[in-house]
Amino acid sequence: MQATIEVQELRKQFGQTVAVDGLSFTVRPGQVTGFVGPNGAGKSTTMRMLLGLDAPDSGQALIGGRRYATLRRPLTEVGALLDAAAVHPSRRGRDHLLWLAHSHGFPSARVDELLERVGLASAGRRRAGSYSLGMRQRLGIAAALLGDPPVLLLDEPVNGLDPEGIRWIRGFLRGLAREGRAVLVSSHLMSELEDSADHLVVVGRGRLIADTSVAELLASASGDRVALRTSARTEAMGLLAREGATVAADGPQSLTVSGLPTERIVALLTAGEVPFSEIGAHRATLEEAYMELTRDAAEFRTVEARTDTDRDTDTANETEEARS
């Protein structure tokens, strides 16, 4: 089987809500692909359609070129973590996996091997009800890996993890991709995918906003900007702006400058006797790149995400209308 996930012109509506709206993308083997978008963007619905749990209104959701319902041995073809809480609390972690393993003819040794691999070897005989969210995520990942599938779908696996858990899962996901698997990981926070995703599929309101490698996204967001530190921020901003640069203050002593090369900035500040240090090419963070990417996508903004400025403007407009 090819280790791929293909979504083609996928659409799903619940009543008046269009959850997925003509979405197309491909997840390739050997990579961690981040599936990013705010709450309600349609990520879980897309994953559910890939796993045959929701039926598309139109379009296709394929694992290794086939619909889930037609897979002969699903656990050996795709592993999924949709809801880490979906484990019976009185069942021991190891028993939960044994039940799943035996129902598919996998040996008990496979369960112990996986408990070891996800760091639950010593907790396997404890009841799942006593597990932290992080431990349940690990148990869910072990369940997804039981059949050694080439394709993995993980819905918000970082959610609720502590910093140690986040570090663990990032390394673990990279390891799964290095083994040649296609790994699709959803998150509503771009920062959660920092250091683990190679590729990103960004969605908003059920539609595709970007399908890009992380490296390309960061390079385009970093642009030709230069970052520097200065104890004379106002003077530096005025001087560089007069020379045609666009200058943004990132902090009390840090500026990001675009429109002028580093050498010219150094020459101008030196000639103007404006103190500065730590000057160099600006490297955008994934979060900055994400903000830039979604800035112009008006339909991407949710009602909750509206700023106070919007509300103030609306109120001002309403007051104006009331007056006239």
Ligand SMILES: Nc1ncnc2c1ncn2[C@@H]1O[C@H](COP(=O)(O)OP(=O)(O)OP(=O)(O)O)[C@@H](O)[C@H]1O
């Ligand atoms: N079974 C359902 N019935 C009605 N509406 C639904 C159903 N499932 C999802 N929706 C709606 O579809 C939209 C997309 O939801 P979905 O859960 O796929 O988004 P998401 O990107 O996974 O968000 P989250 O991070 O909150 O899970 C939302 O408006 C949601 O309320």
